Amino acid sequence: MDFELKSLSPEQSVDLAVDALLVLVPDNLPKAQGKALTALSELIEDAAQRGDLETGVGKCLSCYRPAGLKAARVLLARVGDGSPAAVRKTVVAAMSSLKAPQVRKLGLLLNLLADSDATVQAAMTGCADASYVYTHSKPSAKARPLHKVVVGVGKAEAVRTGFQQGKGLVAGVELAKEWANRPGNMATPSLLAEAARKLGRLPNIKTEVMGPKEVAALKMGAFMAVAQGSAEPLRFIVLRYNGAPRTEAPVVLVGKGITFDTGGISIKPAAEMDEMKFDMGGAASVLGTFAALAELQPTINVVGLIPSCENMPDGMAVKPGDVVTSMSGQTIEILNTDAEGRLILCDALTYAARFKPRAVVDIATLTGACVIALGAVRSGLFSADDALAQALQTAGEAALDPCWRMPLDDEYAEGLKSNFADMGNVAGRAAGAVTAAKFLQKFTGELAWAHLDIASTAWKSGAAKGATGRPVPLLVHYLLGQAEQAKAPKKTARRKA
Numbered sequence: 001m002d003f004e005l006k007s008l009s010p011e012q013s014v015d016l017a018v019d020a021l022l023v024l025v026p027d028n029l030p031k032a033q034g035k036a037l038t039a040l041s042e043l044i045e046d047a048a049q050r051g052d053l054e055t056g057v058g059k060c061l062s063c064y065r066p067a068g069l070k071a072a073r074v075l076l077a078r079v080g081d082g083s084p085a086a087v088r089k090t091v092v093a094a095m096s097s098l099k100a101p102q103v104r105k106l107g108l109l110l111n112l113l114a115d116s117d118a119t120v121q122a123a124m125t126g127c128a129d130a131s132y133v134y135t136h137s138k139p140s141a142k143a144r145p146l147h148k149v150v151v152g153v154g155k156a157e158a159v160r161t162g163f164q165q166g167k168g169l170v171a172g173v174e175l176a177k178e179w180a181n182r183p184g185n186m187a188t189p190s191l192l193a194e195a196a197r198k199l200g201r202l203p204n205i206k207t208e209v210m211g212p213k214e215v216a217a218l219k220m221g222a223f224m225a226v227a228q229g230s231a232e233p234l235r236f237i238v239l240r241y242n243g244a245p246r247t248e249a250p251v252v253l254v255g256k257g258i259t260f261d262t263g264g265i266s267i268k269p270a271a272e273m274d275e276m277k278f279d280m281g282g283a284a285s286v287l288g289t290f291a292a293l294a295e296l297q298p299t300i301n302v303v304g305l306i307p308s309c310e311n312m313p314d315g316m317a318v319k320p321g322d323v324v325t326s327m328s329g330q331t332i333e334i335l336n337t338d339a340e341g342r343l344i345l346c347d348a349l350t351y352a353a354r355f356k357p358r359a360v361v362d363i364a365t366l367t368g369a370c371v372i373a374l375g376a377v378r379s380g381l382f383s384a385d386d387a388l389a390q391a392l393q394t395a396g397e398a399a400l401d402p403c404w405r406m407p408l409d410d411e412y413a414e415g416l417k418s419n420f421a422d423m424g425n426v427a428g429r430a431a432g433a434v435t436a437a438k439f440l441q442k443f444t445g446e447l448a449w450a451h452l453d454i455a456s457t458a459w460k461s462g463a464a465k466g467a468t469g470r471p472v473p474l475l476v477h478y479l480l481g482q483a484e485q486a487k488a489p490k491k492t493a494r495r496k497a
Contacts, residue, residue, distance in 0.1 A: 018107035021071035026082040027055040039068025058093040084122035095130030107149040117162025124166035143212035163476040168295035173469030176288030180467035184260035188357040189235040189308035202294035210236040220347035221325040226340045227309035228316025239304035249358040250301035256364035257283030257308030264337030280457035282363035288472040298483040307344040333421035359448045369432030371456040380453035382437035413438040478485035
């Protein structure tokens with residue numbers, strides 16, 4: 001989708017040549033007078049006075065060929081107090097009325113609101129999210145007709161940064177959605193690696209892909225154990241974005257890349273197993289984040305690690321009770337083969353240490369327990385590092401992609417004890433999301449590490465079944481914040497005379 005940013009006064013808005021005009025109207029909009037009185041302001045005031053344009057977030061009024069406006073279709077949409085969250089919610093709701101095939105060019109007017117980077121981002125991401133159409137394996141689906149969105153604001157230069165970031169977020173979220181939506185036979189580990197190689201052609205990004213031989217040489221026994229039941233060969237994908245000097249320590253993102261999860265020998269019930277194609281949502285979010293980095297070019301170094309394989313139940317599959325040796329040298333008794341994500345992640349976390357990172361964040365559709373705990377609103381955040389946890393929480397709130405910090409008390413790890421290995425891979429039903437995080441923590445050493453459980457937020461079930469692209473916005477905002485911190489002048493202690 002192509003976005004264009006324009007400074008538009010109220011007088012200029014009525015002459016915008018577009019197929020449809022979406023006008024965001026705050027509840028407390030003052031009456032226009034004098035020169036500010038235009039055909040558009042008269043339309044808004046008349047509709048409000050007659051009660052046709054109610055107050056409240058998402059309330060809309062559709063108008064066809066209103067007098068004095070060049071656009072054939074005008075949709076007035078209330079945004080309440082005009083907060084970014086209200087803007088996004090309103091745009092998503094309003095776009096359902098603008099999906100007609102005739103609407104190829106849209107005017108998105110924000111000039112009745114205060115100029116704000118956050119408002120522009122919210123409007124752009126809401127517009128893209130609501131108009132996204134998956135077509136890869138569905139030839140009968142009609143591709144999104146909307147190609148161009150003109151974002152009208154009071155002063156373009158005041159929100160240029162937010163606009164550019166919005167473009168990056170849209171690119172990243174849509175790539176993440178695309179790969180998480182693809183069926184397992186069209187998003188194998190090898191195809192995921194090809195997607196990563198394409199990203200490697202973009203500015204400042206390099207891609208390395210390892211296969212079974214290289215992974216065996218690294219002694220990633222836990223990762224290989226999960227992959228051994230599948231005819232599809234595993235892939236270990238390493239992405240590098242180099243936007244800062246080499247001396248700057250990178251942030252490492254680790255994305256779970258189970259391209260299909262049957263549960264292995266501990267096989268899942270048949271109902272809704274088709275949705276297990278999205279078990280690579282963490283990997284998709286890493287790919288999406290790198291697409292955004294390529295667009296935004298921040299001054300930061302980032303490494304993306306994606307261990308990718310299928311979890312299948314053939315005659316070679318790992319069995320409950322088997323003991324495997326991880327890359328760290330720690331042994332693991334596999335009590336449940338359906339707790340496979342933590343097995344591929346633990347070896348990737350060990351590998352992450354070689355980059356001497358400033359921080360490591362793993363992202364995984366890891367546990368159904370997190371779905372029960374937090375629902376679809378917030379991702380689960382686990383970290384023993386207060387500064388890292390706070391930075392991720394702040395980024396999530398700013399990105400309208402929130403997370404919630406969960407506990408990591410040492411007592412939760414008691415259930416991981418094993419009579420036959422250094423640890424088991426599960427610890428029972430109680431606090432399942434927490435014990436999964438405690439398992440991963442055993443492989444992080446002294447790293448500044450955080451774990452995002454996105455099982456509840458990366459995917460929607462039911463009639464709206466499909467990927468959400470989360471937590472790409474959270475990750476991108478976090479990385480941009482880290483880049484800004486790195487640019488800030490370092491404080492030095494003053495010497496005493």
